[in-house]
Every structure is written in C-alpha cells, then in structure tokens.
Amino acid sequence: MAHAVKELFPDTRLAIGPAIPDGFYYDFDSGHAFTQEDLPRIEEKMKEIIKANKPFIKKELPKEEAARFFRERGEEYKVQLINEIADETVSLYEEDNFIDLCRGPHLESTGKVRAFKLLSVAGAYWRGDEKNKMLQRIYGVSFPTKDELKKHLEFLEEVRKRDHRRLGRELDLFSMNDDIGPGLVLWHPRGAAVRRSIENFWLDEHYRAGYQVLYTPHMAKLDLWKKTGHVDFYKENMYSPMEIEGLEYEIKPMNCPFHVSVFKSHLRSYRDLPLRFAELGTVYRYERSGVLHGLLRVRGFTQDDAHIFCMEDQIEDEVLRVLEFTLFILKTFGFSDYDIYLSTRPEKYVGTDAAWKKATGALENALSQKGLKYEIDPGEGVFYGPKIDIKVRDTLGRQWQCSTIQVDFNIPERLDITYRGADSKDYRPIMIHRALMGSLERFFGILIEHYAGAFPLWLSPVHISILTISERHVEYCRRIYDFLIAEGVRVDTDEENEKIGYKIRKAAVLKTPYMCIIGDKEMENNTVNIRKRNGENIGEMTVEKLAAFLKDGISGRRQS
Ligand code: ZN
Numbered sequence: 001m002a003h004a005v006k007e008l009f010p011d012t013r014l015a016i017g018p019a020i021p022d023g024f025y026y027d028f029d030s031g032h033a034f035t036q037e038d039l040p041r042i043e044e045k046m047k048e049i050i051k052a053n054k055p056f057i058k059k060e061l062p063k064e065e066a067a068r069f070f071r072e073r074g075e076e077y078k079v080q081l082i083n084e085i086a087d088e089t090v091s092l093y094e095e096d097n098f099i100d101l102c103r104g105p106h107l108e109s110t111g112k113v114r115a116f117k118l119l120s121v122a123g124a125y126w127r128g129d130e131k132n133k134m135l136q137r138i139y140g141v142s143f144p145t146k147d148e149l150k151k152h153l154e155f156l157e158e159v160r161k162r163d164h165r166r167l168g169r170e171l172d173l174f175s176m177n178d179d180i181g182p183g184l185v186l187w188h189p190r191g192a193a194v195r196r197s198i199e200n201f202w203l204d205e206h207y208r209a210g211y212q213v214l215y216t217p218h219m220a221k222l223d224l225w226k227k228t229g230h231v232d233f234y235k236e237n238m239y240s241p242m243e244i245e246g247l248e249y250e251i252k253p254m255n256c257p258f259h260v261s262v263f264k265s266h267l268r269s270y271r272d273l274p275l276r277f278a279e280l281g282t283v284y285r286y287e288r289s290g291v292l293h294g295l296l297r298v299r300g301f302t303q304d305d306a307h308i309f310c311m312e313d314q315i316e317d318e319v320l321r322v323l324e325f326t327l328f329i330l331k332t333f334g335f336s337d338y339d340i341y342l343s344t345r346p347e348k349y350v351g352t353d354a355a356w357k358k359a360t361g362a363l364e365n366a367l368s369q370k371g372l373k374y375e376i377d378p379g380e381g382v383f384y385g386p387k388i389d390i391k392v393r394d395t396l397g398r399q400w401q402c403s404t405i406q407v408d409f410n411i412p413e414r415l416d417i418t419y420r421g422a423d424s425k426d427y428r429p430i431m432i433h434r435a436l437m438g439s440l441e442r443f444f445g446i447l448i449e450h451y452a453g454a455f456p457l458w459l460s461p462v463h464i465s466i467l468t469i470s471e472r473h474v475e476y477c478r479r480i481y482d483f484l485i486a487e488g489v490r491v492d493t494d495e496e497n498e499k500i501g502y503k504i505r506k507a508a509v510l511k512t513p514y515m516c517i518i519g520d521k522e523m524e525n526n527t528v529n530i531r532k533r534n535g536e537n538i539g540e541m542t543v544e545k546l547a548a549f550l551k552d553g554i555s556g557r558r559q560s
Helices: 002-008 036-052 063-072 076-084 146-162 164-170 189-208 222-228 256-264 312-332 353-369 440-450 471-486 500-509 520-525 543-556
Strands: 023-029 057-062 089-095 098-101 115-125 134-143 219-221 242-244 247-251 275-284 300-310 338-343 375-377 387-393 399-408 430-439 464-468 491-494 514-518 528-532 537-541
Touching: 002 023, 002 036, 002 098, 036 115, 057 063, 063 076, 063 089, 076 098, 115 146, 134 146, 146 164, 146 440, 164 440, 189 275, 189 312, 189 440, 219 222, 222 247, 222 256, 256 275, 256 300, 256 430, 300 312, 300 440, 312 353, 312 387, 312 399, 312 430, 338 353, 353 387, 353 399, 399 440, 430 440, 464 471, 464 500, 471 491, 471 514, 471 520, 471 543, 491 500, 500 514, 514 520, 520 528, 528 543, 537 543
Parallel strands: 338 375, 464 491, 464 514
Antiparallel strands: 023 134, 057 089, 089 098, 115 134, 219 247, 242 247, 275 300, 300 430, 338 387, 387 399, 399 430, 514 528, 528 537
8 A cells, every 4th residue: 555655655654564453554654635535446446556566676785884884765754663673673675676674474475365455544643642743644455355344344343333332322312522622422312321320230239239329529629549559659640730720739649538538437347348339439640632532531531439348358359340340231232242361460560479479269169160261361460450352243243342340569668558356456358449331431432333323122212202293183192291201101292284104214213113104093092003114013092001011121131
C-alpha cells in the first residue's frame, strides 16, 4: 500500500505502518488529503504491484547508514524511528523501486498477496501524541483467500450496523457534545430507562447475594490519594486537584478508599467478616482525547464496584460466590460464552510470597470447583495481588473485558485496616475488589451492539407503543396509557394524524418490542390488539391481561 501511495502521490512521506490484530494501516504525511474515494485508485495500483510479483529483498544496514539513506530521501519519520531502535543494525526490505524500514519477516514476493481491501481513512497523530503533527492513516485488511476476505467484510458490515454510536443516535439513547466536554455522557430518557432497569436488577441481586450497598462522594482530600498510593502509581489517569478553603481535593478515580473508610468507621470483629460493600460508584479518569471512543472509552463513568473484606481462608469461598454471581448476571444479559484468565504475580509486587501463593491457589481452586476452564496470564497480575478477568463474547463472537476479581494485599496495609480476632489480637483483612459489568457506560455500549439495539423486553427503553388509527381513538388510547403506566409498564403513544402503516414503521425503527394498535373494533370490545416488533400478531386481549402479560415478561427478564 505504501508503495502504491508513493507512486500515486510522490510527495507523500511515510511514517509508520504496522500489522494490527484486525489488519494493517500506514500513516502518511501527504500534501494530498486522502478520502474514501481515493481507496479504489490505490487498490488498483496495489493490484499492479502484486501482479508484477517482485521479490522482497532484505538488507541489513548499520543504523547510521540507514538513517542517512532515509534522510537523503526526505523520509524524516523513518530517521526518527531508526534513532529509537536500540540495535546496532536495522533491516530494510526492497521490492522493485520501493524500499522501507521493516523488521520483517515478509512474503517472498508481492505476488503472494491473495486478497486484500482498503477500508478507511482516519487522522492519527505522529507517535499517538496530540502535540505532534496530525497524519493520515489508511486502514486495510488482507487474507490468504478471497473467501475469507468476503466473510470478514460481511462481518465488518454487521459491526457497522451495530455500532453503538450510530444506534445511540438513531434510538435516542445517549449523546456527548463539545459544550459538556469529550468523554462525558448524557443519558437521554430512553437510555436512562435502560440504565434504570440494569441498576434495579443489580441492586436487588446484590442485596440478595449478601452485599450492603453504599453511596460515597465524588471527591476527597488529596492526602487520602497520597495514602492509598494513587498519587504515586495512578497519577497519569487523575485530574488536577482543586483547592477548597486552603486544602487540596481530588475528583475520584476509584471508589476503594471510601469503602475502606466505611470499614474503619467501626471496630470490626472476625465475626463481621466477610463484609461485602457494593456501590454504583461514579469515577473520573483522564483519558487522552485520541483514545476516547463512544461509550467504550470515556472520562466519567459508573462502576458496579464492590469490595469484600475477609480473612485469608475465606478468599476461596468468596471468590467462588463472586464467580457464580458474575456468571448469573452476565447470563441475564444474554452472555453465556466467555473466556476466563487468571493473572499471577508480576515482577514488581507487594505482599509476601506466601500470601501470593495462598491467594493465587484460592483463585485457582474456586475456578476448578466451578469446573470453569481458564487460561493463566503469567506475571499479568496487578502489583497488589492476583486477579481473575472474565471476557464475554457477544453475538458476533467479539471479546469484551467486563468482569474482574482482584485480591489486594496493599490497601489494607497502606490504610491500616484491621479486625479483631477470636484471640483479641488485631489482624489485617484481605480486600477483594470486584466489578461485574465493569462500567455501566461501557457495558451499555456493549449491550447495544450485542442486541443490535433490539433489547429484550425487560431492558427496552419503551416496552410497548400505543398507536391510534384515527383522532376518535385518542381518548381510549390515553385510558390505556394511564392504566399501563400505573402498572409500572414503560409506554409511549403515537396519536399523530398519520397513516397507521407509517406509525408502525416509526415504532419498528425504535425497535420497541410490542405495539398495540387501537381502532374502532378494539374500542367497541374494550380490548387492545398486540403485535411484536418482528411483525408477529399476538392478538386481541383486555388491557388487564396485557398488563399481566408484559409484567410477567419484564420480571422474567427473558432474552426475547
Ligand atoms: Zn477497588
């Protein structure tokens, strides 16, 4: 691709062009502003290069010499890259009249490329730093066979249709804007209704699982974040402190120290443990504007957070409970396919070897007791303890990291928390951090894509739309509306003076699970006529029966 771009736009300078998990890209500095329309032309040139079937020839050069070579050609970005390489020599690959810095390996010749497609153009800062020049990035993908490429392009089309940013707009669920600031989410009424259903479910199930629910402030004195170690280890994700009456305060990036403070508000005995504190806690973390992405990467978000304080020999049992709970919660959202990872001790760590061994063993035992398959990520644990990560797979088979269960030997030590043992001596409890959905914003984004916006009844922004056929049905429609609202059903009405076919299409666009159409017959019979969003007709029933039917579906949290 870089060769083709150089041929077509000779003034272009080459920056960097790696292979990435879903294809490849190249960043260009060019006087030509690339658009989607340029891609077919570049593809044509690439096909010529492939057809010529020139061999890729590898050259090893001392760094100095390679840097001189690229400097003479005006390829300053390559010179910068060479200067950052630690080795004495670098490798270059050449085919025909094109030469580029590359670690390799390469195909034997250009003719080995079988199937490829250029996908998109985007802006990208040199070295990913917004202080640097904005370059132009072209993305592409390549496969060994045309068939695999075709399948992948169909997959990408499905991904595009499910994009939560697009569906968020179309279904009027949420927005973000420059007046509020990037990465800060406005939940519109329809999105907020979905969130309320998630939160209600979350709260009920947490109480049922033996958690106690907390609310804590959005900021705390900077000194607290010094004590926890966040100022030392987490600074780049935190915002600048603000001053209030001569003291510095920090907006919270995490909920943990607040939960510890509640733990410390009483003398705790071994009989109180395990203590499980949960909170839908809103945190703020600094993310560079370049990495923000819809709901998936934001600056303010609500974690479904909890901290379990327990004794060392309770870890296994608690982790087992958390695992069962997590899988139940995920299943309720239609995720029954997941991958589990156990991360072990990294090079830098706190806590004793014995404690690490015991905790890691407890996590392993809990996983095997549940008969769960998992992979070990050696050395990928956090410095304060081992952890289990659960990544769900959505309808398209894409993997999303949501749940995490982390053992912590550090905070109990740093914030000096203790419980009184049976022998009247004080001991350090173990702390387990856990989030099941991760962040509500991100989880919502994943759900939108997972369901392609067609939420199951219990999660739908509106459960049922009432559509009137003509003006004379409006009064009857309002009676039904009032009745259903009072029954706790989320209803909207369409009383506009429009054709019923048009109203049905409008409700279908919003993916509302049920529609109820009101005409003369229904008014006469004192009934309603129900149809599903897929067009299936459920038939005529009384409004009481309709309410019971909907409430049953909502409380059953079924997937359709
Ligand atoms: Zn925590």
